[in-house]
Amino acid sequence: ADQISEGLKKYGDLASDGRPILDCTAPQLVEEVMTVSGDNMVFPAHVWTPWFSLFGAFSGFDTVEDCYQDMTKHIHALETGLSSDPPMNWRLSKLDHYALLSNSDCHSFWPWRIGREANVFDLPDLTYNQLTSAIIDNDPERFKYTIETDPAYGKYHWTGHRNCKISLPPAEAIKFSNNCPVCRRKFTKGVEQRVEELADRPADYAPKDMPTYKRLLPLSEIICAVTGTNSPATQTIWKPYNQLIERFGDEYNVLIEAPLDAMAAVVDPAIAQAILRVREGTAKVTPGYDGVYGQLVLGIEPLKVKSKAAAVAKVQQKSMSDFW
Template sequence: MKCHVDLHVHLGRSATGVPIKIAASKNLTVLNILERCMIKGIDVVGIVDGASPPILEELKKYVEEGILSLIDGGGLRYKDKVTLILGSEIEIAKEGRGSPHLICYFKNLEKISKFSHEISKYVKNINLSSQRCSLKSAEVFEIANRFEGIVIPAHVFTPFKSYYGSTTDRLSYVFKDYYQYIHALELGLSADSDMADQIEELADKTFLSNSDAHSLEKIGREFNVFDIEEANFEEILLALKRQGGRKIAKNYGLNPKLGKYHRTFCLDCGYIATEDPPIKKCLRCGSNNVVLGVKDRIMEIRDYETRHPHFRPDYVYQIPLEFVPNIGKKTIEKLLNHFGNELYALHYASYEELEKVIGPLNASNILKARNGEIEISSGGGGIYGKVTIDK
């Protein structure tokens, strides 16, 4: 079976209003996320703040009340439609030059509860998401592995809080002997497979395109199509390892130009570089006070031109409805009410189907975005890129 999978979604609050991820929307609660996944067309969601004790208690309560059910192969099922994978995003306080993020995923509530108890000895406040941890990456790996967890380096190329972006030139320097057990990594919104496959040490790794959603609307803006037997933790792990015929069949993600950190950005004059990378100073005002772009960083550390391994799936550029010109909240609501989920409207609905619901101009714009008949000005320094469609 083919499942739409987004393994990086944050919680803003618990059901009782306890803050979990300060930078995330208050509407990001467990049940709101699961309901939104059904609207979006996401079959498997990874909630990455699952080690927070208030959330663990909430999840256990939902299981007791029958709102969530336990899955034999790992994970929790909601309304027999969406699978919840339990995860914990950790910020390494000091690793090399930076403080990167990694995500640990676990099979069930028992194992992530034990991880939470152990990792709480090394973080300032286990109740909050992505708290700084006094351990090194390899040490966190050891703890996660003790409870049969999967470790995934998060948004590895972004300028802040990432491995390649701000910490090291090579993941293998950080994880050392454990690097061979890092089966997959998350690319982030400003990179794609073409860019990542310029680094030799990644040639045997599975790539994930996840949303890193900090609001309900952003769920599924990047996702993966998993080819698995069942929607559960064990099958997800097999797909990441590419074992038993399980695999990631496609990555869906933003065109990297739309990402907030694609190109180098000048903090003094606001210029986003358009020149050939790598650009390490502003070519408009001459300032060295810049945020290095993801494309520029990869060009700086790459080993060769793009070389895709034989197993690498297609990376399909997805322009979320919110990026399409003239498509506002009311138009999106019409599409969701008619088609049942956003992914169908975005990728599969015909012009005729769309035109009946939202008119010829909007239908045409969605088709042009789907087919790449657009112009994109690159993002940088925390500013998203912009889509332009000729009339």
């Protein structure tokens, strides 16, 4: 890591940000990393995000080769980002020989952002070489599956304009020539539309002998939807969250394995039922667009949760009769 940092620091201030901007080309970056060791692995992250990504609508390329040129031989995987998932990427035959990874936002300081997406491996030994070998071979016996958020949850899934609160699927956006009908400015083109532009396969295409995926949503977001809470940063969310973690060990176990009746014995049954619906893929997500996250829609009345402050206020509140 020190050697890589030493090689890259001439391109910019590596300490300036969790994702520093470097004044070099993509092939130069790969060459610098691979010069340190041929065992190093480089793969592009959130490859469909409109800005600063491999296939981005505003600043990207149409092929991996266009981006990495003679360094393409060192690229073995693509990280799909929140707004796309394996089925969307399977629609491009030119991506068949790349492993599709799903990583999380470790540069974010919000704890509920970490682990939203992940990669699941079954390795003889948990070593760097075993890990990279499973990725390079794209072997479903060792690289089992990815954990994906519903791509509609991502901030750039649909095309739209945040300021005018307009979001559209690809076909509808094209009808408006990708211009906002309210302000006439260009839409931020969504990932689904960008995939549609480059795809050469139908939406239901599924390859054989490839790592699979599980589609989930963060536990905190599910509890938010059930309680009608706007942000996970409240006791309303973390109390049932921690109760579930204490009972079942970790968030993935809650989301993937925990039985409905066992969860309902720990938290409100409505929360348990919502977790099951997300697990089974029956919950709906209103697509995100132009930097706005998608919203989980359960079609139920939010739980009426009273905060401790509200309860205290109610006890202390006097009526007019108290003064007569």
